[in-house]
Every structure is written in C-alpha cells, then in structure tokens.
Amino acid sequence: MKNFKYFRPKNLDELLAIKNELKEEARLLAGGSNLLVYIKEGSLKSGTLVDIGSLAALKGIREKDGYLEIGAAETIIDIMASPVVSEKLPFLRESLRVFANPLIRNISTVAGNIAEGSPIADTAPLLLVLNSEVVAASITGRRNIPIDDFFISLGKTEIKANEVIITIRIPIPETGRGKFVKLGLRKGTSCSVVSVAVWLIANGRGVEDIRIALGGVAPLPLRAVKTEALFRGKILNEHNIGELALEVTNEITPITDVRGGAAYRSEVSAALLSKAVRECLGMEE
Amino acid sequence: MSEQYRIIGKRIGGLDEKDKVLGNVIFAEDYTLPGMLHARVFRSTRASALIKRLDLTRAKALDGVVCVLSAEDVPNNESVKNVVGQTTEVGLLEATNQVLARDRVRFYGEAIALVAAENLDIAEEALELIEIEYEDLPAIFDPLEARKPGAPKIHGDNNIISAWKIRKGDIEKGFAQADVIVEKSYRTPRQEHAHIEPESGVSWIDDMGVVNIRYAAQVIEHYRDVAAVLGLPDSRVRVIGTIIGGGFGGKEDITVEIFLGLLAWKSGRPVKLTYTREEMGFARHKRPPYYLHYKTGATKDGKLTAMEAKLVSDAGAYVYLSPWILIYSTVHATGPYFIPNVKVDANSVLTNNIMTSAFRGFGGMEVAFAYESQMDELARKLTMDPLEFRKKNFLKKGDETANFQTITSEALLPEAASKALAALGGKGKGSKHKKVGRGFACSWQSYGRMTYLHDTSNAWVNLEMDGSSVVRSGIPDLGGGQRESLRAIVAEILGLKLDEVHVISTDSQVTPPAGTVTATRALYMSGNAARLAAENVRKIILDQASAMVGVAPEKLKLKSKQVYLAENQAGPENQAKKLSLVEVIKSCAAQGKIPQSLATFKAPFTEPITTDLIRDPVFADFTFGAQAAEVEVDTETGEVKLLKYSTAYDIGQAINLNRVEGQMEGGAAQGIGFGLMEDYIEEEGIPLTWNLHEYLVPTSKDLPDIETVVLESRSGKGPFGAKGIGEPAITAAAPAVINAIRDAIGVRIYHVPATAERIFRALKGKREK
Amino acid sequence: MELYEVDLMVNNRAVSARIKAETTLLDFLRENNFIEVKRGCSKGDCGACTVIIDGRPVPSCMTLALQCPGKKIYTVKSLGSWDKLHPLQQAFVDHEAVQCGFCTPGMLMTAKAFLSDQPHPSREEIREAISGNLCRCTGYQKIVDAIESVGKGGEYE
Incomplete structure (x- = not known):
C-alpha cells in the first residue's frame, strides 16, 4: 500500500531540517517528472514528498x-x-x-x-x-x-x-564557443542515445583549450580528458577533426540497450564530437 | 469534382468536432456508475511457464476486495480457435485461447486473475497479495526457429498455425525469361497501436438480468464472445460502444470486455476496468513481425516475368487474427502489378511472444515494404526510371491478380504516382554530410472483409413527422467520421441538411447490426446500408407524393423538405405541384405507410477457401495509390530527417474531403513511424519498449507537411462509387521512405524501422566494401 | 494514510478536496469532474492531460495537486462555449483538426498557451510547441494548419 506524506518547507532551514531528519525518505519534488513516474509505476511506495517547487x-x-x-x-x-x-x-x-x-x-x-x-x-x-x-x-x-x-x-x-x-x-566563460549535440531516436522528445557537449576556445582554427563531455556512453556522464589533450594545440581542419575525435572511443564504455548498440554508441560518439567541434569553429554547413 | 452533390464530397464539417474541442465528449474512462467497483488484472511475469500454485486467499481477505477470479471461476474459460479456411496441410488448428491462464502461461503479461475492489488502491494492493509459483518451460521467441520440428511447442504439436500459398503460371519459366532478378530478405517490426486512449469500460447487470458492457469497442459484436464465456444466451449480453479515442485495430480484438462481463456477473456490482499504459503494452496484441524473402524478375525492357515470395509472420502465443492477416499478405504479395508467374508461400508461426493481430494495414503493408523495395531495385538494375518501370506493370481494370481475381474498378496508379511525385515540388540540396534523396512507392489494399466471410451490414433510416431523419446503425465511431459519413449520405439522399439527420450507433441491442469498424469496411458496408435504407425511404415519400399530385414518381425530386416536379421546378405552373415533405409524411402516416426502412447491404459472397492454395477472389475490391518522400540522411550518424511528403490515392468518391485527407495524413504518419522508429521490442519475451518514451511514435517534429492528392474515379463499390481509405493510407509509407533513403545514400535498408543505427551500419558496410 | 486539505482554483472556480499526498493534479481534476482532462499515459509521455498552470502548459500527471494551491489552473473548458467557441477551437473545427478527439483537450491547451506567448508563429515553431502532445490520428497536418490560421488571424487574445 502506498503511504506518502507531503511537506512544503517555508524556508531553507525547514527544508534542510526535514532532509536531515528523514534523509532518503525525504523525496524532493520540484517539477516532479521522475518521482511521479516511480510512484505511478509502484517502484516507490512511501516517503515524504518535499515540495520545493515554490521555495x-x-x-x-x-x-x-x-x-x-x-x-x-x-x-x-x-x-x-x-x-x-x-x-x-x-x-x-x-x-x-x-x-x-x-x-x-x-x-x-x-x-x-x-x-x-x-x-x-x-x-x-x-x-x-x-x-x-x-x-x-x-x-x-x-x-x-x-x-x-x-x-x-x-x-x-x-x-x-x-x-x-x-x-x-x-x-561565465570569457572566451570560447560551445555546442551540444544530442542523438535521440526521434526528433521530438526522446532519451539520448548519445549526447556530446563541447566548449572550444580557438584562435582561428588553432585550439587553445577544449572541454568535451559525453552522456549515454558510460555509467556516468563524463569528460573526455584524453581526447581534449589530443585536440589542444592542434590546428584543425575537417580531416584531422574526424581523426582526433576517434580518440574519444577509447575513453568511453558504452553498453548495448534497447536504444542502441555499444558499437554504434561508440562510433557515433566520435561522429557527434566531430560535428560539435566543426560547429564551434563555424565549419558546419 | 462532386458538383452534382449538395453534401457528398465537400468539406462538410464534423458531426462531433465541436463537442470534442469543447471537451464535452464522454470517453470510456469517463463513465462512472453508482456503487461501482474498480478492477485490475493479475498478469504473468513469465513468457513460458507452468503455474504450479496460485493462491488468492490473501487477496480475497483484504478489506475492500469484493471479487477475485481465476480460471476456475470462469464458466467457459477455454475456446478453440477455428479459423475459417484453415488448411489441412498443417492440421486442424489446435490453439486454445483462455480467458485466464489456468495451468500454463505462454507469454509475458498473460492474464491470470482478476480483482475487483471498492477502489483502485485496494485493487492494486490485492494484486500484490496474490501468490503464484511458476515452473519455467522451454520457450521459443524466433518464428523461424519455432517452425523447426524440435522447437518447443506452444499449442498442440505444430507451431505453424496457418499456411497459405499462391501458384500462378510457371515460376521457373518466368525467372528463365527474366534478364534481371532481384532477390532479397526483409523484416518488419512488431508495431504497437499506441492509441492515446487506454482500453477502458464499465459493466453492470440491468434490471432484466442483462450484462451491459459500455467500452471502447471497434467490434460491438464481441457481446457474443462475452456471452459464450459466461454461458449466457447472446441476448443476455449487451455491448454499448463509446466514442473511441483511437483504435487502428488495437480495440478490434478482445480487450476489457470479457473481464468486465465476468466481474459484473460474479460480483453483481457495476465494475470499471481501465488498462494502464503498461498493460496496453503487455496485454494487447501487436502487429505481427514479418520475415519476407522476395525474388522478382523482369525483362530488359521492363516487364515483370516472375515473382516468388516466402513470408513468415510471428503469431505470438495465441491465435487471434494472424492467419487472416497472412491471407492478406499472400494475396497482396505481388503488389499492384500484373505478373504472369507467381509463387507465394506464407506461414504464421506460434512463439512465446505477445500475440499478434489486427493493425491498420493488416498484412498489406508488410508486403508493400518488400515488393516496393524490390521494384525500386529492379528499376535501378534496369537503369530505368522507377515510375516508367512501374507503369509497364501496373494492374489495370480488367486485369487478373495472382489469385485469379479480376480487377473491376479503376486502378489510377500512374496518376497517383505521378501526382505524388509532383506534389513534392523542387528537390532540396544536400551538403557534405547530409544527403538528400527521393523515393516513392505504390500500393494496393483491399477494402471490405474477405468475401468468404459473407459480410453484411444493416441500417435503419426514417423520417420524423417534421421531416428530420434518424439513422440507426451499429457502426462504432473511431474518430474517422464513421457516423458522420452515414449522416452525409442520408442527408444527401433525403434532401436534408446535415443537422436534420441524427445518427444513433454502436449499441448491440438497439442499433441494427452493422459489423465491425475494421478491414476498411465501415463506409463501404454501413455506408451502402444507409444509402439503401435512405433510398427506400425516399421511394416511400415519392410514391406517396406521386399519388397525391398525380405525377410519376420518377419526375419528382426531394429537396429542402419539399417535393418538386423534377423539371422546371421554378415554373409558376408547377408551384401547385410542389408539396412540403411534412404534408407527404402526414399523408403517409394517415395511410399507415411509415417512412422508414431497415436495409441490409451484402458484400459479394464467395465460397470458403478449402485448401491452402488461394486461387479464387478473396476481396470485393481494392484501393490504389502512391506515397512519395524526400529525406535528408546524416551520413555521420545515420539520422534521417523527412523533408517533404506526399500521398495520393484514388478513393473513388470522397464523402467528406477533410476526412479523406485526415485518413491519408494520419495513415502516412503511422506508416512513417513503422518505417523509421516504431518497434515493440521483446527480449526473451520480455517487453522492453512498452511505454511511450521508449516506444516512439512520430511527434509533430518528426513529420513534415504532408501533401495530399485526392483522386476520384467513382468506380468503387461503396456509396456514390467510394472506395475505402483507412488502411490503404498506411501501406505505401514505409517503402516510400526507404526508397528515398536508398536514393540519398546509395544503401538500402532491409529491416524496418530504419533507425539511425541501422542506417549507420549499412553505410559502414558500404564503405568497407 | 494521511489526507490533506487542498483548495485549487480551476477555471476560476474554487475546488476543495481531501486527498492523498501523491494525488496528481490529473487524478484530482478527474475525480472532481474535470473529465475533459484526458488520461493517456500517466507518465508525462503523451500530453493528453495538459492543462495551463499560471500561463504555462503542463502535463497534469506530472504535478501533484498539493503543489497547485494559489495557482491558476485552466482546462479546455475554460476556452469557449457552444455558442461562442474560442478562435482556436473554431479553427480546429474549421480545419477538422480533430479525429478521435482524445488528444484534443491537451493539444488545445498547449496551443493556447503557446499562441499567447507567440501570436504569429511559423509552422516550424508550431511543430516545436506541440511536440510534447502526441496525436496518433492526424499526422498533425490539420492541427498545424489550424493553429497557424489563428496565428495569421492577428486577433488572438
């Protein structure tokens, strides 16, 4: 039987107090999109729903x-x-x-x-x-x-x-350009198969600094630091972007699930990274 | 077009749209009844197992639980499925359907027990108190493996539950005459209907002891199935259909109605049952996945010489309509082409997957994906324009199909294909990583049920004393405008305004049996029945008026509630000959000639198929058309973006042009979903994509504007020469998109949906070659 | 099991009830006879239950009723009446942008909030705006047409 309580803290102190008291049993609810699904599906049966949406x-x-x-x-x-x-x-x-x-x-x-x-x-x-x-x-x-x-x-x-x-x-970055590319299984709402974010600080086509992060290709969202290191200092062109981007496949450990195979996730990560870098450089058509 | 009609063929406006936009329409889940119980279904979490122990004690003991039922509580739990025309080659059908699993479960999600309680929370808690122990049995999930002798058996001793074949001409000779041959294998997915409205209904026993079930029903005739399970006369079960929030075949087979009937009967209380989205996935049939192997040959001047097709469909764990679907696939396997030598072999095979059954397109669209892929490749091999190649082979009126059925209506295939292509307009330019391509596909699809089923539909039409009209027809309304069509037809014939005609529908004990809203038969069958009834009523009126004014009835015309002399209506000398409809009705009434008629429309009847060889006509007629697509494929990721889309069909005669376009647009969208993204994936029988964020249907962002081209040959068998469009609208979509992808990237996808990953792999394969 | 008093303003009407903590706004509305709010998936995937809360379209299955006191909630019944349809409702009727009608109440609320923000959208913007509202019948064509026609009318709100 489901057994939930509801609590709306009036201020931060109340919120922190109930969180301290109930620990995991205090389920924070701002938008609620995930939490309410768990409750409907029955995987979550009890707890205190702490409404922080208007705090x-x-x-x-x-x-x-x-x-x-x-x-x-x-x-x-x-x-x-x-x-x-x-x-x-x-x-x-x-x-x-x-x-x-x-x-x-x-x-x-x-x-x-x-x-x-x-x-x-x-x-x-x-x-x-x-x-x-x-x-x-x-x-x-x-x-x-x-x-x-x-x-x-x-x-x-x-x-x-x-x-x-x-x-x-x-x-707030002083310089650089960013690009986020997400591959889903449809154009409207869909979970990411792979997502790649890039922040690039370039001088012309020369890479001063780059930060690369990926989602959907490891147990965690992760930074691809080795690939970043490879990119740093390079003068980029369409060809070497693709080659450098391949390095990312060595940093990720994707799995196969219903949304995509591990091999695809791996290879498409490199492709999405190339795309994102090209876009940061204004090279994308 | 349609100049001679006041109403027919125009953009006439919907009958219930105003209430729908106001939020006034009551759908199945909106009904409540006094003292109503809430029901839930306890379902299997194994794909293949024996039920060693089922203990309902704790669930029954829970406060607020009123009724818990298992197989032993069901008066007639088992029914042997005997499919008409089942062949003897694979033996008599031995599949037994069960309302609730008794000793054995055969798929994940199979119903085992029912609970009805004072509220939904209690019902859900009771489900958790049901104790069950399983003993796993060997299972089989691949229909190709399941055909083999050593495979675990689902029912009886043969997993092949239907086999159909076509033999025309000499297949060996046909291929010998061919200069080019294309031979390929294809696969299609297990598609989920994903109507937005869940299956839902309420039931109660009325003061005459009749079990009433009000639910979202595509087939109100299921009252007979409920009666059979309860062991009651058919007359003791009544189904009242609701306005349906989407069907597409998903509400065609049994869903909630038997459970509702059982629970009301056993508890004596009104009951409500609504499927959760999870249950809509686990518990309800899907479109059967197909394996298709095609070999097609043509001469170098582009004439088809031979086609051989081997089809295997996955029936899942129980026999619903998969054998019928397979007949459709077999008959439609050639596509809308004249081919002198044809050989088709088709099997439907039991597995431990979820059962498969009706879905818009019903066996026609699965083969369309294969035959139109084949046609496209043949044209390429012949270096011939794909439309010119098809034009040399299109079926025409008077041609014979591979099962020796003569096409008796127009087949405007060249027009449809040309216009679909033209509607795409100028072609977009691609870029380095984004390739643009175009493709189209033609298809045919029957409308009306198989003729050996001896389909009939009834409608009753009258004129009230004030000249307005009531129509009664059992036909359910799925949102396709089923009632609206009847209103338009009757208004047209009786010379009335649309809002002077009222349609009462979808009640098994009140409305004359009209049959199902399936098989693209609603307009064809119930529309014809309403037409006949309205014509009879008009005749009663004109005969009476004739007697009143002394003019032959042929010279009279009924319009705007007046009976006129047909010629020179406005002439002063004829004014005296004008009668008001009300006067005529009064005169009829005074003489006991009630202006009403119950009419039956009969489809052509043919003899049942008695062997596995299909060599006689199976359908009344076909709808022909084409769809065309322009796509952009990202060669780095495999993603496809639809840029442009068009669909062109000869629908014979539109009743409401908006509705025709609506069917064509919606059908295209579902077919595009089938081609690009929809797949109800099961792994070892366990569904993985049951909810709507894993099972993806097209959103508004996945579709471009859809251009519609409506052709009207007026050659159909429906009222005013109409053909059906509901199912034909879906059939050509997937191959149109796949052919466009082929054009864009030079690689063909043989397994739909063409996900980015499949395209990516195909591109990689091509690069590595 | 604890019950909570809640007072919500729905279509400018105060509605009170005692509810469980986990009662979604969707369940609250349907239990209080706002059955024009449709239940499609209960998981935020279909948009059929969309209502407007403080000017924004939200799937009501994804919000607790208890989160909504003090907010202005509108369902499709707030739009027009039989005698005077709202321009959007009229456009949906005129374009026959309705087939089964099950997604319509949610679709209309999304479109209403969207046009209030953006009175003259492009077709592409319309497709983006309604992409959380699934329709399985129409292929969206006539829905986009209808919304666009209202945007072009220039008289919206």
Whole structure:
C-alpha cells in the first residue's frame, strides 16, 4: 500500500531540517517528472514528498562574481527565458532547446535532471564542459561540489542523504564557443542515445583549450580528458577533426540497450564530437 | 469534382468536432456508475511457464476486495480457435485461447486473475497479495526457429498455425525469361497501436438480468464472445460502444470486455476496468513481425516475368487474427502489378511472444515494404526510371491478380504516382554530410472483409413527422467520421441538411447490426446500408407524393423538405405541384405507410477457401495509390530527417474531403513511424519498449507537411462509387521512405524501422566494401 | 494514510478536496469532474492531460495537486462555449483538426498557451510547441494548419 506524506518547507532551514531528519525518505519534488513516474509505476511506495517547487530560497537566476547562479528550483523554461542567461551564456539557452519537450521543460529543473546520477541526463554534459559547481546544503553548512566530482557511479551522486542541491554555479566563460549535440531516436522528445557537449576556445582554427563531455556512453556522464589533450594545440581542419575525435572511443564504455548498440554508441560518439567541434569553429554547413 | 452533390464530397464539417474541442465528449474512462467497483488484472511475469500454485486467499481477505477470479471461476474459460479456411496441410488448428491462464502461461503479461475492489488502491494492493509459483518451460521467441520440428511447442504439436500459398503460371519459366532478378530478405517490426486512449469500460447487470458492457469497442459484436464465456444466451449480453479515442485495430480484438462481463456477473456490482499504459503494452496484441524473402524478375525492357515470395509472420502465443492477416499478405504479395508467374508461400508461426493481430494495414503493408523495395531495385538494375518501370506493370481494370481475381474498378496508379511525385515540388540540396534523396512507392489494399466471410451490414433510416431523419446503425465511431459519413449520405439522399439527420450507433441491442469498424469496411458496408435504407425511404415519400399530385414518381425530386416536379421546378405552373415533405409524411402516416426502412447491404459472397492454395477472389475490391518522400540522411550518424511528403490515392468518391485527407495524413504518419522508429521490442519475451518514451511514435517534429492528392474515379463499390481509405493510407509509407533513403545514400535498408543505427551500419558496410 | 486539505482554483472556480499526498493534479481534476482532462499515459509521455498552470502548459500527471494551491489552473473548458467557441477551437473545427478527439483537450491547451506567448508563429515553431502532445490520428497536418490560421488571424487574445 502506498503511504506518502507531503511537506512544503517555508524556508531553507525547514527544508534542510526535514532532509536531515528523514534523509532518503525525504523525496524532493520540484517539477516532479521522475518521482511521479516511480510512484505511478509502484517502484516507490512511501516517503515524504518535499515540495520545493515554490521555495524562494531555491529560486533566482543571477550573475554573481563571474558566475551564473541558477536556483535549484528554476525550471528549464525559466532558464531559457532568462535575460541573464541569454546575455551571459547563450550556449546554455540554445542547448536546452533539445531538452525533452516544451511541456516537460515547463516543469523540469537542472538540479532534478542531474540529481539521479543518470548517464543520459541531458544537462550533465553541459555542466561538465562549463566547469560548473553544484552547491549542496545541509544543516551543517554548504559546500561547492565541482561537477567533475559530482557523479560517482550509475545512479549515485556526491550529494549526501542529508543534503539538498540549492544552486548550480556556472563560471561565465570569457572566451570560447560551445555546442551540444544530442542523438535521440526521434526528433521530438526522446532519451539520448548519445549526447556530446563541447566548449572550444580557438584562435582561428588553432585550439587553445577544449572541454568535451559525453552522456549515454558510460555509467556516468563524463569528460573526455584524453581526447581534449589530443585536440589542444592542434590546428584543425575537417580531416584531422574526424581523426582526433576517434580518440574519444577509447575513453568511453558504452553498453548495448534497447536504444542502441555499444558499437554504434561508440562510433557515433566520435561522429557527434566531430560535428560539435566543426560547429564551434563555424565549419558546419 | 462532386458538383452534382449538395453534401457528398465537400468539406462538410464534423458531426462531433465541436463537442470534442469543447471537451464535452464522454470517453470510456469517463463513465462512472453508482456503487461501482474498480478492477485490475493479475498478469504473468513469465513468457513460458507452468503455474504450479496460485493462491488468492490473501487477496480475497483484504478489506475492500469484493471479487477475485481465476480460471476456475470462469464458466467457459477455454475456446478453440477455428479459423475459417484453415488448411489441412498443417492440421486442424489446435490453439486454445483462455480467458485466464489456468495451468500454463505462454507469454509475458498473460492474464491470470482478476480483482475487483471498492477502489483502485485496494485493487492494486490485492494484486500484490496474490501468490503464484511458476515452473519455467522451454520457450521459443524466433518464428523461424519455432517452425523447426524440435522447437518447443506452444499449442498442440505444430507451431505453424496457418499456411497459405499462391501458384500462378510457371515460376521457373518466368525467372528463365527474366534478364534481371532481384532477390532479397526483409523484416518488419512488431508495431504497437499506441492509441492515446487506454482500453477502458464499465459493466453492470440491468434490471432484466442483462450484462451491459459500455467500452471502447471497434467490434460491438464481441457481446457474443462475452456471452459464450459466461454461458449466457447472446441476448443476455449487451455491448454499448463509446466514442473511441483511437483504435487502428488495437480495440478490434478482445480487450476489457470479457473481464468486465465476468466481474459484473460474479460480483453483481457495476465494475470499471481501465488498462494502464503498461498493460496496453503487455496485454494487447501487436502487429505481427514479418520475415519476407522476395525474388522478382523482369525483362530488359521492363516487364515483370516472375515473382516468388516466402513470408513468415510471428503469431505470438495465441491465435487471434494472424492467419487472416497472412491471407492478406499472400494475396497482396505481388503488389499492384500484373505478373504472369507467381509463387507465394506464407506461414504464421506460434512463439512465446505477445500475440499478434489486427493493425491498420493488416498484412498489406508488410508486403508493400518488400515488393516496393524490390521494384525500386529492379528499376535501378534496369537503369530505368522507377515510375516508367512501374507503369509497364501496373494492374489495370480488367486485369487478373495472382489469385485469379479480376480487377473491376479503376486502378489510377500512374496518376497517383505521378501526382505524388509532383506534389513534392523542387528537390532540396544536400551538403557534405547530409544527403538528400527521393523515393516513392505504390500500393494496393483491399477494402471490405474477405468475401468468404459473407459480410453484411444493416441500417435503419426514417423520417420524423417534421421531416428530420434518424439513422440507426451499429457502426462504432473511431474518430474517422464513421457516423458522420452515414449522416452525409442520408442527408444527401433525403434532401436534408446535415443537422436534420441524427445518427444513433454502436449499441448491440438497439442499433441494427452493422459489423465491425475494421478491414476498411465501415463506409463501404454501413455506408451502402444507409444509402439503401435512405433510398427506400425516399421511394416511400415519392410514391406517396406521386399519388397525391398525380405525377410519376420518377419526375419528382426531394429537396429542402419539399417535393418538386423534377423539371422546371421554378415554373409558376408547377408551384401547385410542389408539396412540403411534412404534408407527404402526414399523408403517409394517415395511410399507415411509415417512412422508414431497415436495409441490409451484402458484400459479394464467395465460397470458403478449402485448401491452402488461394486461387479464387478473396476481396470485393481494392484501393490504389502512391506515397512519395524526400529525406535528408546524416551520413555521420545515420539520422534521417523527412523533408517533404506526399500521398495520393484514388478513393473513388470522397464523402467528406477533410476526412479523406485526415485518413491519408494520419495513415502516412503511422506508416512513417513503422518505417523509421516504431518497434515493440521483446527480449526473451520480455517487453522492453512498452511505454511511450521508449516506444516512439512520430511527434509533430518528426513529420513534415504532408501533401495530399485526392483522386476520384467513382468506380468503387461503396456509396456514390467510394472506395475505402483507412488502411490503404498506411501501406505505401514505409517503402516510400526507404526508397528515398536508398536514393540519398546509395544503401538500402532491409529491416524496418530504419533507425539511425541501422542506417549507420549499412553505410559502414558500404564503405568497407 | 494521511489526507490533506487542498483548495485549487480551476477555471476560476474554487475546488476543495481531501486527498492523498501523491494525488496528481490529473487524478484530482478527474475525480472532481474535470473529465475533459484526458488520461493517456500517466507518465508525462503523451500530453493528453495538459492543462495551463499560471500561463504555462503542463502535463497534469506530472504535478501533484498539493503543489497547485494559489495557482491558476485552466482546462479546455475554460476556452469557449457552444455558442461562442474560442478562435482556436473554431479553427480546429474549421480545419477538422480533430479525429478521435482524445488528444484534443491537451493539444488545445498547449496551443493556447503557446499562441499567447507567440501570436504569429511559423509552422516550424508550431511543430516545436506541440511536440510534447502526441496525436496518433492526424499526422498533425490539420492541427498545424489550424493553429497557424489563428496565428495569421492577428486577433488572438
């Protein structure tokens, strides 16, 4: 028999207190897209549904100290509509256009998207290439978790049972261009088969720095640091982009599931990486 | 077109659309009844197993549970499926269907027990209290393997549950005459209907002891199946259909109705049952997946000489309509082409997968994918324009099909194909990694049931005292405008406005039996029945008016509630000869001549097929058409984007032009889904893509604008010369898209859906060659 | 099992009930006779249950009823009446953008919210906007036509 409680904290202290008290049994609900599916399917039968959707402390999209700070309860649509985001990080707005569909974008949050530690969370590669930080809070204080340390294993993140994600911090890049490419099984809403994000700082076609992240090709969303190293310092052309991109297949460990085979995921990762790099360079048709 | 009609063929506006946009229409799940129980179904989590123990004790003991049923509670749990025309070569059909699994389950999701409780939460909790122990049995999931002698048997001692063949001419000689031969194997997916409305219904026992079931039914005649299970006379079960939120064949076979009947009968209380989306996946039939092997030969001047096809379909674990679907595949296997030498061998095979049965296209679209891929490749081999090549071989009126059936209506295939291609307009340019290509495909699909089934449809039409009309027909309304067509036909014939005609439909004890909304038969059959009844009523009126004014009835015309002299209607000398319809009706009534008629339309009847060899006509007629696509293929990832799309069919005569286009657009969309993304995947019998975020149907972003070209030969067997369009609209879509992909990248996809991964692999294979 | 009092504003009408914590807005609405909100999948995959909450189209199966006090919720019944259809409803009728009609209430709410934001969209923008609302009957052609015609009318809202 299902047995749920509902609690709407009035402020952050109340939220942190109940999270500290109930730990995993406190199920945070901002948009609710995943949680409500688990309840309907019966895989989740009890707990306290902690409604953070309208908690002022988790709202707000602002620029602060060179960072874009996004409250954990901000929806994808509000992030896309934010003038600050448009001005400071249009890459984020553009990339979120492929997130689920317009209805789901109206309720989903970035924090909710990454909180489950899913390898196909569409915002994960974005946050990775942007060197983002996840701000977690508990009754004992706050800590900033570099996104590189955030994902631990399949379905597991660095967030402790008594912690709550309160803010996503993204350093506003001074230079460079980004591109996010997602391969799904249809054009409308679909889970990613593979997704690739690239942030490229180039001088002409010369690579000063590059950050590459992928989703759907390992138990975690991951940075392809070896491939990045290969790209760094190279003068790029259509041909060597494709060759360099192949390196990424050595850094990933895709599996075969109903959405795609491991071999395809691997090979198409390199293709998507090439595409993303070319687009960053303005080479794509 | 359609100038001579006031209503027929125009964009006439829907009968229920206003209520639908207002949110006023009541669908099956919206009904509640006083004191109603809520039901759930306990289902197998094994694909092939013996049920060693089933213990309902704890579930029954749960507070709020009213009724828990297993196989032993079902009066007639088993029914032996005897498919008409089943061949003797594979023996009598031994498959037994069971309402609830008794000793053995044969697929994942098979129903084992039913629960009805005071509310849904309790019913769900009761499911968890049902205890079951299984002993796994050997299972088989591949129909090709399942055909082999040593394979585990699903029912009886033969997994092949139907075999059909066609033999025409001399196949060896035919291939010997060929200058080019294309021989390839193809596969098609297990497609899920994915109607947005779940299967749902309510049931109750009325004060006459009749079991009433109100549910989303494509086939209200299932009241007989419910009666058989309950051991009641047919007259004690009544099905009232609801407005249906999408069917496509998914609500054609048994879904909730028997469970609802059983639970109401056993509990004595009203019951509601709605399938979850999960159950819609696990519990309801799918389109049968096919393995197709085709060999087609042509001379160097482009004449087809021979075609050989071997078809194997996966029937799943129980026999529903897969043997019939296989007949369709066998008869349609040649495509709409005249081929002098034909050999077709087709099998449907039992496996431990989910059962397969009706889905729009019904055996016709699976073969269309193969025969149109073959035609495209033959044209390439001959370096001939694919349309010119097809034109040399299209079936024409008067030609004989491979099963020796003469085509008796127009076959406007050259027009349809040319116009579909022309509708694409100018061709887009590709780029380095994005290749643009075009393709088209032609197809044929029967409308109306197989003629050996001796199909009939009834309709009753009257005129009320004020001159308005009521139509009664059992036909369900799936949203295709089934009731609307009857209204338009009767209004046209009786000279009334649309809103002066009311249609009562889909009630097995109130409306005259009209048959199913399946097999693209609704307009053809029920439309003709309504036409006949309306013509009879018109005759009653005109005869009476004739007697009243002393003018022969042929010279009279009925329009706008007036009876006129047919010629010089406006002339002053004839004004005296004009009667109001109401006057005539009153006069009829005074003499006991009630303006009403119950009419029966009979399809052509043929003898049952008595051997596995199909050599006689099977269908009343066919609809012909073509679809064309322009695609862009990303050669780096294999992704396909549809750029342009068109569909052209000769529908004989439109009743409501908007509805014809709607069928063509929607059919194309479903066929595109089948070609590009839809696949109900099971692994070892366990469904993997049951929900709508794994089972992907086209969204608005996956489809381009769909151009429709409506041709009207007025040569069909339906009312006013109409042909059917519901199923034909889907058949040519997948091969059109696949042929376009072939044109774009030089590689053919033989296994639909053509996912990015399959295209990627095919491209890689080509590069490595 | 704990029950919670909830007061929601639906179509400008106050609706109160005692509900379970996990009651979705969809279940709440249907249990309170807003049966025009259709249940298609209960998992946010089909869009049939879309309602407008504070100006935005949302699948009501993906929101708890308890999250909605103080918000303005609108179903398709808020649009027009038999005597005066909303321009979008009229356009759906005129273009026969309706077949079975099951996706229609949700589709209309998405289109309504979308056109309020973007009164003169392109066809491509319309296809993006309704991509979370599945329709299995129409191939979307006449739906896009209908929405576009309202956008072109220039008189929207």
